[in-house]
Amino acid sequence: MLWLPVVVLAAVFISSSVNASFYLPSLATSLHAMWTGLESGTLMADLWYSLGNLLAGLAIAIVVGVSIGLVIGERPLLRQATAPLLDFARATPTVAFIPVIIITLGIGSPPKIFLIFLGTLWPILLNTIAGVASISPAILETARSYRIPFRLRFLKVVLPGAAPLIFAGVRIALAVGVILMVVSEIYGSAIGLGSFILQSGSSFRVADTWGGTILIGIVGYVLSVLLVWGEYLTLGWYFQRAPKTGLRAEPRAQPSSPAKPASELSISQSKGTP
């Protein structure tokens, strides 16, 4: 069912070529700028730099977030006591800490990685807590009655049970991380995709700006596709797909069953229960 994207792409291509203005260069020009940049290697180096920061920050956030989340999720008391605090922390814009971090930690990779870590920690942490909470109590009680040792219980019961929501959290964290990756390179960064876009923007190299923006879009999309793919492979037991036929959409199974891809779940959806 690719007709709509193709039509839209063609329409944008044609209309931008016809109505090319200074600030809206034709799609062909932007793509050409992006391609030459990639070929010459400078844009590629920028891309690898930014991607490296992003993946490092995300990896640290996953490790820290999942471990703390598993611990907090285990104890209902701890979970409910820390809920407002964590909600408040999530609502605080990470972008606001950029000047602070730049001033104290300087420019270079570590402060950017730290910023990405700060921003991506919260969705992963909150979703891990929700994931542990969503494990059916029957499973936990069975594990307890069989006196399954602590470490084994974590690895084999709690972690796989929480995995769908954890993946959903990682997907949200990825989106946040890509934004922070761009934003962290605003002040005084010589290399990086975000700084490329911003410098092109301020020196009015409009085709380069658009080219870089399109590249970021592609990177973001590819990363999320890779994540969904990895989720599908890892969580094969979780997905059930019902066939769809005819004009009217077959309603998906009850919202509480896992027929919906887990990536579409989010912790805030779970709070919809009064």
Added chain:
Amino acid sequence: MAVTTDLGAVPASTSSKGVKVGRGRTKMRLLQLLTFVVALMVWAIVTFTGLISPLALPSPIDVGKLFAIAVISPEYWLAVGQTLGGALIGLIIAAVVGIPLGLVTGTYSVAEKSSRLLVDMLRSFPVIAILPVFLLIIGSNDRMKITVVFIACVFPIFLQAQYGAQSVGSMVAETVRCYRIPRLLRFRKVILPAATPSIMTGVRLAATTAVLVAVGVEILTTLPGVGHQVLLDQINGNTPRAYVFILTAGLLGYAVNFLSELAEKRLLRWRPPVQS
């Protein structure tokens, strides 16, 4: 299976103390307050030991004092109003555009399949990365802030409306079709009420995102508002005051989320609890 992250509710299965509902709730509130106090104390200890320079993390007492001063100053509320205004307008436009489109794609599977790829691609596009090009096209004014907020908010609302429309039971849908109920009436009386819980969840999600994005845009461009104040204070080296505004941004997002949850519970009292 319902995910139980309900704020303040007594844990259903594990309470071995048998507390009455009223007292259990107060106990939970006290525990939550205690957590806040513990966090504050950790903050104070970290600043007093001087692990992190006061330029990066000012002491809570300084921030508290400046907060008290700021709350009574009109420019504080002006900044808050500017941020909230931009966020709210963007959110409303996103709802007006996203809800009908989502309902349509949720009802007709052809529409859903055609638009899925496009929506996926647009959704994973980092919103703030468009800022430089938008600065060039629209310029640095409120319209740009509202546009960016709109783009960030429209996708969650669209997707939630889509899920909601898909959750109309097949029996209801077929009955409606049997009676040949006209399309507009069908949307208004059957699909929209069925989709309302999902839409409310989407609006709640989008509201927090709207505040976050509005503050983010203000920091990155120099539009007036809470974010701009943060930047100004950082540049002037007045870090405690910057933290006052950072905390304000967090409080705004938290308050918006809280109010949306309240509104959701009020408006959806007629419905049995349905997840998403």
